[in-house]
Amino acid sequence: MPVKLHAGLKIGEFTLVELLHEGGMSRLWGVSHAQIDVPLLMKLPRIDYGEAVSQVVSFEVERMLMPVIGGVHVPRFFGSGEFEDQPWLVMQQLEGDTLEALLKLVPLAPARVAQLGALAAQALDDLHRQHVIHLDVKPGNLLLHVDPTNRQERIVLLDFGLSHHVDLPDLLAEQFDVPMGTSAYIAPEQVLGVRNDPRSDLFALGVTLYQLATGNLPFGTPTSNHGMKRRLYQEPIAPRSLNPAVPRWLQEIILRCLEVDANLRYPTAAQLAFDLLHPEQVALTGRADRRQQGGRLAGWRRWFVSLGSRVERSEGKSVDASRAPLILVAIDLKQSNPALDEALREMTRRVMQTATDARLACVTVMRVARIGVEPNLDAEGRSRHVKRLIALRHWARSLNLAEQRITFHVLEGAEAADALIDYARSNAIDHLVMGARGVTGMRRLLGSVSSRVVAEANCTVTVVRARADTPRDPDADGPTPGA
Numbered sequence: 001m002p003v004k005l006h007a008g009l010k011i012g013e014f015t016l017v018e019l020l021h022e023g024g025m026s027r028l029w030g031v032s033h034a035q036i037d038v039p040l041l042m043k044l045p046r047i048d049y050g051e052a053v054s055q056v057v058s059f060e061v062e063r064m065l066m067p068v069i070g071g072v073h074v075p076r077f078f079g080s081g082e083f084e085d086q087p088w089l090v091m092q093q094l095e096g097d098t099l100e101a102l103l104k105l106v107p108l109a110p111a112r113v114a115q116l117g118a119l120a121a122q123a124l125d126d127l128h129r130q131h132v133i134h135l136d137v138k139p140g141n142l143l144l145h146v147d148p149t150n151r152q153e154r155i156v157l158l159d160f161g162l163s164h165h166v167d168l169p170d171l172l173a174e175q176f177d178v179p180m181g182t183s184a185y186i187a188p189e190q191v192l193g194v195r196n197d198p199r200s201d202l203f204a205l206g207v208t209l210y211q212l213a214t215g216n217l218p219f220g221t222p223t224s225n226h227g228m229k230r231r232l233y234q235e236p237i238a239p240r241s242l243n244p245a246v247p248r249w250l251q252e253i254i255l256r257c258l259e260v261d262a263n264l265r266y267p268t269a270a271q272l273a274f275d276l277l278h279p280e281q282v283a284l285t286g287r288a289d290r291r292q293q294g295g296r297l298a299g300w301r302r303w304f305v306s307l308g309s310r311v312e313r314s315e316g317k318s319v320d321a322s323r324a325p326l327i328l329v330a331i332d333l334k335q336s337n338p339a340l341d342e343a344l345r346e347m348t349r350r351v352m353q354t355a356t357d358a359r360l361a362c363v364t365v366m367r368v369a370r371i372g373v374e375p376n377l378d379a380e381g382r383s384r385h386v387k388r389l390i391a392l393r394h395w396a397r398s399l400n401l402a403e404q405r406i407t408f409h410v411l412e413g414a415e416a417a418d419a420l421i422d423y424a425r426s427n428a429i430d431h432l433v434m435g436a437r438g439v440t441g442m443r444r445l446l447g448s449v450s451s452r453v454v455a456e457a458n459c460t461v462t463v464v465r466a467r468a469d470t471p472r473d474p475d476a477d478g479p480t481p482g483a
Contacts, residue, residue: 005029005044011083014042014090025055025161031090033078039093040078044086054176056087058161061171063089065160068168069130072147073123074157094156096146099139099208106215107243110250113212114276116144117253119155120205121273125428127157128198128269135195136162137204138185139211164195183228184221188260191228199262202272206257206265213250214242218258232260238290248288249279255287267324267357270428274326274359274407277427281407324357325430330420330453332435333364333391339466340435341395347433347464349399360399360406362392363423365416385410417452424457431460 005027009016014031021028024046031042045059066077066089080089099116102108108116120142127134134141134157143156162180164170172180172195179191187203194200210218218236222228239246239254253275259265266272275282329348331341352358366388392408399406413419424432436450454461 011042011088012079012081012090014040014079016042026059030093033090036078038076040090041075041093042088042090044088047086054172054180057171057175059087059089061163062160063087064168064171065132065163065165066091068165069127069132069160071126071130072154072156073126074160094143094145096144096156098158099142099144099212102212103139106212107245108212110213110245110247113209114250114253114279116155116212117205117209118273118276119144119153120208121202121269121276122428123155123157124198124201124205125269125273128201131166132160133164133166133196133198134160134162134201134204135164135190136181136185137201137208138182139208142208166196170195179225179228183223184217184219186228187262188232189262191225191232197262198269199265199267202257202265202269203259203262205269205272206254209250209254209257210236210239213246213254214239216242238292241291247279248284249275249282251290252282252284252288255290268326270326270430271324271359274361274427278407278409281409283404324359325355326359326361326428327351328361328363328420328424328427328429328432330416330432330434331362331364331392331395333388333395337435337466340464343464343466344433344435345395345399347462351431351433351462352399352401352405358405360396360401361409361427361429362396362406363409363411363420364388364392365411365413365419367416368412368414417449417456420449420453421456424459429457429459431462432457433462433464436463436465 005016005019007016007018011031014033017030017032019027020030020041026046027044029042029044031040033040043059043062045055047056063080066074066080070076075094076092078090078092080087082088099120102116120137123142124134124137136159137157141158143158144153145156146153162172164173173193177193179186179193180195181187181190181204185204185207187197187200189197190200207218210216216237219231219234220227222230236255236258239251240248253272257265257272266275327348329344331344348360352360366384388410389408392410396406396408409423411419411423413422420432420434423429432453434450434453436448450461450463454463
């Protein structure tokens, strides 16, 4: 018989304080530790007589994964073990409510849906970069936490019992031959048994965004495997048909996430977050204006493309989330150098050709005074911001990139380096490409934009010189991208 749990019971080095939640899968207790001063949560799976074996296996998956993943988007792990045959694990208890609490307020304003979606996509991107696929993304597993140090919101991912680490054994796949996931949110390929594709998490997040934006679930809540398979051939009702307040760009994003063919979804969570953060840059397709569900022919087409998932399963293919990076190229529009511009374009071409799913953000910085208000119009009465957007498009025209692969951004800041570093960090940029100009005594004294970006940016940085220039000096200035 399982041990009777009660307040004051000591399990390992932890003491039970109070029962916080008792669900069908597990019990959650608040616990204390003599040497740990953060709130702690102990999770214990239900192992009562008659409980499903899958619950115990899922708990073992979570105990295996939590010690090897980290960062601000997952609860901090503190320990695990067994107490009289009762397995347990302890993690940090974080303040906040899951997005499930917001379902009583749906539909939410589109801007809030996009904001929450971007936070969730950033959390998934962090998880995928650690080679872990969550496989149970839903409102109840997305905790909205406010950082007490800076008051910024972030999403913390919960419950890794169905997750898969690409470098660790998949205990669920080894022991069970049925779909694992929550029926309303499970991706089509998961229904077919595929558990190695991070884009499955993007499908589930798309379902969540659909629910927050419309108040409905795109595929209902099926109770059988047959019911879950309907999403392989049945298109969801367009969000704008259910809620006319949903803008075209948000419908485009949601329906792209819900594509039955994973290759038609966003390649990475970072790219999804990028679109949600920059709705004015979303490339619209027929999805944006869809009103009716497809007929029988569309259903057969959807079913046919889903067959690729069965091939992937048989071949054991795994998708690398890093193969679709976000690239930033910083462009100096104020002091343009034709030779440097061409060298910068050539490097950008090479980088984009190495990853066919890469996205490019062309960025320039418009300098503004630290104090005071800068006029937005130039001496000729034209918008300074719009002029730079046009110039960026002109600069990039010869790259010949499809509209879906390139966006244009004018940043404002007193310091170009700060603006580039902040943009790269907030948008999870993988690779930043920038130019370097010649060296002057003043730049040597004050330091350069490029040297600061190289030192402080949390991504790969490539500094390009014009071919006619001398070999790169480490103190050479990078672009001052703007006016």
